[in-house]
Amino acid sequence: MTAPAEFGAHATPVNSDEIDPGKIQRILLRRVLSAGISAQVPMLFGAALMGFAVNGLGTEKLMWTLIAVQFVLQSITAMVSANLRRKLDANQPDRFLFRIFVGLEALSGAVWGLMMLPVAKALGNGLGPLFVCITLIVTITIVALMPAAVRILSIAAVTGFFATLFPQTLYFYDILGPLPMVATLVLPPTLFWMTDVHSKQVRAALVNELQNERLALFLEESLQHAQYLARHDSLTGLLNRRAFQAKLVELRQERPEAAISIILIDLDHFKSINDKFGHEAGDAVLVSTADIINSVTRPDDFSARCDEATARWGGEEFIIALAGCRIEAAASVSERLRARIAAQADPHWPDGLGVTGSFGVAIWDHQDDLAAGIAKADKAMYRAKISGRNQVELALP
Structure with a gap:
């Protein structure tokens, strides 16, 4: 994207x-x-x-x-x-x-x-x-x-x-x-x-x-382009970390009592993909994964369009926020994403290139700050990693 x-x-x-x-x-x-x-x-x-x-x-x-x-x-x-x-x-x-x-x-x-x-x-x-x-x-x-x-x-x-x-x-x-x-x-x-x-x-x-x-038109379009790039990841088109955090704060202000599900995704063995197939292949995997995230997560899962509620968190990590979504529903979305990511293939990719993802799902409760909600999802994702990767783990109560 x-x-x-x-x-x-x-x-x-x-x-x-x-x-x-x-x-x-x-x-x-x-x-x-x-x-x-x-x-x-x-x-x-x-x-x-x-x-x-x-x-x-x-x-x-x-x-x-x-x-x-x-x-x-x-x-x-x-x-x-x-x-x-x-x-x-x-x-x-x-x-x-x-x-x-x-x-x-x-x-x-x-x-x-x-x-x-x-x-x-x-x-x-x-x-x-x-x-x-x-x-x-x-x-x-x-x-x-x-x-x-x-x-x-x-x-x-x-x-x-x-x-x-x-x-x-x-x-x-x-x-x-x-x-x-x-x-x-x-x-x-x-x-x-x-x-x-x-x-x-x-x-x-x-x-x-x-x-x-x-x-004047050139300057206006250039300004819009600059504003877009300031909020979005230049490779995948998803929100960047800072813009995503700002969006979550905005969501919390609009719905102070709502529970917001957070899904943290980390692509498995991504460094080995870069080392074995090259960074160009790695970038192709990131772009393809971002497209899958946007196609699987439905717009009605979000308080806004999915590209405004989904971000590239850093490196090979992605993050999704589902406002007003129970953790069970977020887990279902995560499982669909996991299956699609594992099954993705592209005829332009080198032979033997494949990718899976580990998922951590947590609820950001209105009583916690944002960092605490993301930390819960991160711990759940880490458990998915040490449990064998390519799986979905829910945050512990």
């Missing part, structure tokens, strides 16, 4: 290149989608202000039409986003739906670019057109940065914006001059650079977060 698998401390700290890129992408996309339409409210509010800013230019109808189209696009995008998020939560990513989402981002960017059309001729004439121009630059910057964690969304929005804005600067070049053209050409690469930097920062933060989570 060895330590349970759950105490194997399987989690290990990881480097960024050990984290599944697909997992990072899914987490980032889920976080972008979680923003929903609420994140678009400030931009739509800005669009409404642009609608009022064009009053008196004669292009109010066009501007409000574009604002309405943008609102419809954002509503459709929100619905697609919610559906895509549900599929991600159900571990059913939908590539086609994601492409639609990317396409909607591009269309939205294109509509933002078209909102320059109502004021293109009037730039430089009053604050309204200037307000629209500045608002559009700020808006597309925000639109590009918000989903920058999933950079394809930012690229789609900026590309859509440039696709409709650039033809306007060409068409109105005679009116606008070279400055808007230069600004239009500089804006996309600037936004691409900004979104790239932001995307790398977000990804680095997520990798750090995942590393911290893995490290």
Whole structure:
């Protein structure tokens, strides 16, 4: 018997290149989608202000039409986003739906670019057109940065914006001059650079977060493993001497009046097994004996699981505590164990390897201390030894 698998401390700290890129992408996309339409409210509010800013230019109808189209696009995008998020939560990513989402981002960017059309001729004439121009630059910057964690969304929005804005600067070049053209050409690469930097920062933060989570899990499992090893014998998986004594004290506190049967087992001629067959064979015998003890002693014999009421007492000695068990019943358990130990065989063992055990059974009365109860079982086990070994002896009254 060895330590349970759950105490194997399987989690290990990881480097960024050990984290599944697909997992990072899914987490980032889920976080972008979680923003929903609420994140678009400030931009739509800005669009409404642009609608009022064009009053008196004669292009109010066009501007409000574009604002309405943008609102419809954002509503459709929100619905697609919610559906895509549900599929991600159900571990059913939908590539086609994601492409639609990317396409909607591009269309939205294109509509933002078209909102320059109502004021293109009037730039430089009053604050309204200037307000629209500045608002559009700020808006597309925000639109590009918000989903920058999933950079394809930012690229789609900026590309859509440039696709409709650039033809306007060409068409109105005679009116606008070279400055808007230069600004239009500089804006996309600037936004691409900004979104790239932001995307790398977000990804680095997520990798750090995942590393911290893995490290926390590793430390927790390592602590559990260490706590297990501090209480259990590393070879057999049974409780060690100190943990067993602590368990018996706990049992006595829980059931102060109960009589607790103690069984002490010593494997016969174990030193000769080590000398003749080697310590590896001896360890195999100890592990096999521990497995037999756990299989023969029933959980309802104990106040807890058998691996918490059974210990490797030291060397080739084992000890069992049976709470609320009469000495006759403990003797019956011991006899079953004796027979099983004597009959055990393993095809991997060397020829001629066999083992028996001598048993001492005693009652730990509530009036005695623990040492006295164990001493009674030890004396009974010694009598089994001098009486010929491979037998069960009960403590004398």
